[in-house]
Amino acid sequence: MFELGPILSHVFQVLQTWVIGHGVPPLGAWILAKAIQVGVIVLLVSLIPMVLVYAERKVSAFMQARLGPMNVGPYGILQTLADGIKLIFKEDIIPIGSDRIVHILAPMVVVAPVFICFAPLPFGKGLVPIDLDIGVLFIFAVSGVSTIGVLMAGWGSGNKFSMLGGVRGAAQLVSYEVPRVLSVVPVLMFYGTQSLHGIAMAQQGRWFGVIPKWFIFYPVIGQIAFLIFLIASVAETNRTPFDIPEAESELVAGFHTEFSGLKFALFFLAEYAYVFVSSAMAVALFLGGDDGFSAGGIIPSWLWFIGKTFAIVFLFLWFRWTFPRLRVDRLMQFCWQFLLPWSIVNIGLAGLAVLLLK
């Protein structure tokens, strides 16, 4: 009843026939349709961080015995909008000692891949922007480009704290990519596809009519894979306890110390958009995507997907406001000596299980 997919495709068809009826060639109409769709995605990607920033402020406030933003709008819901407007109008400072081109390019390199990452996410029935058959690999590959942006920001600022942050960031992001990718391999082995939509679809159904067939409920393998994926995702998004590239008390603000105004806002946007992408991936891979009881069509599938995603996002926020920060060498040790071996063990277990079940 409230499924967005059919409604949207119907609206698009009506619009397309209307446009073609008014003499626009079909190719033009197709391009127009794609432009509108891309516009919707871009708008969504820019809006999600605003929601997340508000959520973060409120969640942290409730964890710290205070109120959070309360003045701009009812319960401060317009605070992020006000902050965004403020950041747009702020002076854009480029330090004299910086490498100008690298400095200007860095935020763009960080932010551009995020938008592309949203392409293969299955938001619900009929709401998959592009059903790529290598969706999982695509997101990993594209989000890896942001690492270069972090390194560029650190190097191009001409600031020692920034450089330390950039180098730390590059080391951390490259390292945690490895267990993160390996933790997903068992999922791919079980379902035999790399399409996020296909994986989410394969998790529909119930065991014994009760337990959902989500990957996280596969004994041992599912839980290990989910935990490793979650931890590595927190590290990939540079959030506490793994926020050493921007460790405030050590490196002032790390790689984005020297950025102001809109460029700073872009780093902010990228961070929160990545949090959302990681959570959405976790939902599609481990929590059955849009699967859930529909209660007679009242709860649409996209609401299930968004709801589960925000549940994982809440975990990210919870970690941030409860854990201290790890030290840089401990961080590497944790990655290479703990996460990596266990993800390889998990792949072995998954292989055994797949072999036995056949």
Added chain:
Amino acid sequence: MANETSVPTIAPEVFPQHAPEKGMFISLGPQHPSTHGVLRVAITTDGEVVTSAQPDLGYLHRATEKLAEKRTYPQIIVLTDRLDYLAAMTNNWSFCLAVEKLMAVAIPERAEYLRIIVGELQRIASHCVFLGTYGIDIGAFTPFLVAFGRERERILDLFEDICGARLTYNYIRIGGVMADAPEGWEAKVRKFVKEMYGRVDEYDTLLTYNPIFMDRTKEIGKMSPEMAIAWGITGPNLRATGVKADVRKDDPYGLFSKMKFDIPVGKQGDCWERYWVRVQEIRESLKIIEQALDAIQPGDTMGKIAKTFRVPAGEGYGHLEAPRGDLGFYIVSDGSPSPYRMHIRAPSFINLQILQVLLKGWKVSDVIAILGSIDIVLGEVDR
């Protein structure tokens, strides 16, 4: 003539004229989120490992000791408020101890107990700030708003009730205290103390025994007892190395000889133990406040002292256990209304000196952990 125009090289280790041959020079501060004020530490690193560290002080110098030579004794109490601004009560008290020694004035019992209560409340408030800011240094933000925004705030409310000020109290006066506690204040303190025991247990679950926190602070920045004594370290930093030294026990002032409490000591003097000792001290302070509340009786709060007075010529030294260590005031009086010379033994200043040997060989992240664990207040360092 060429010699006159060349710039003299002042302290090359703090302001290097050239980049170091190997590694990198980092000027940590004076504007940096975790130097707790305007402290600058000049660091050279090899990668992320510190090869030399030199604290650079003086950014907050206000010449308190010189100013004191032009003020009357009661006016100096106001200056002492501004030294360690997180523990103004103990500053007032320490100065008054020195003057009272010179004047040989008797202090009423009620004033002594009030001094103990506010002094120990001040210690708890100060340690709450340490606990919170140390959490931020390590990257945990929540303990700060819990310890600083919730518990310390209640102590400040209590201080506001008793003296009207929240930060610079000017409450402890020569010969007694400024005013008696208002009605119901003692019951409020008792209620706070009862609740505070539970809050300290909460800090333990939030931060003290957090595995990441312990990993960041255990075995980091170790100080041996010999080293600590040689550098003149006092207070919780010294006790963390295992030395049972506390002015309240060793040279009891006020009515501390009547109080029963333990001195928490560490074993190896690493960052975690410096932190842990302070958490334990909060518990001991709560015990002392309870005993003082049990013993306090109605009575005078000001000794017999004239409105304007002269201090007899001579030398007086008063010291006490401030939250940051052994805080002393040395006063030379020539019989005039203001001291001839006043010297402050500031524990933060002396504790800070050990940084130049303590920081060597640790990573940049550990520098922050060690710097935070020494717990300095720049108002006292630069005076």
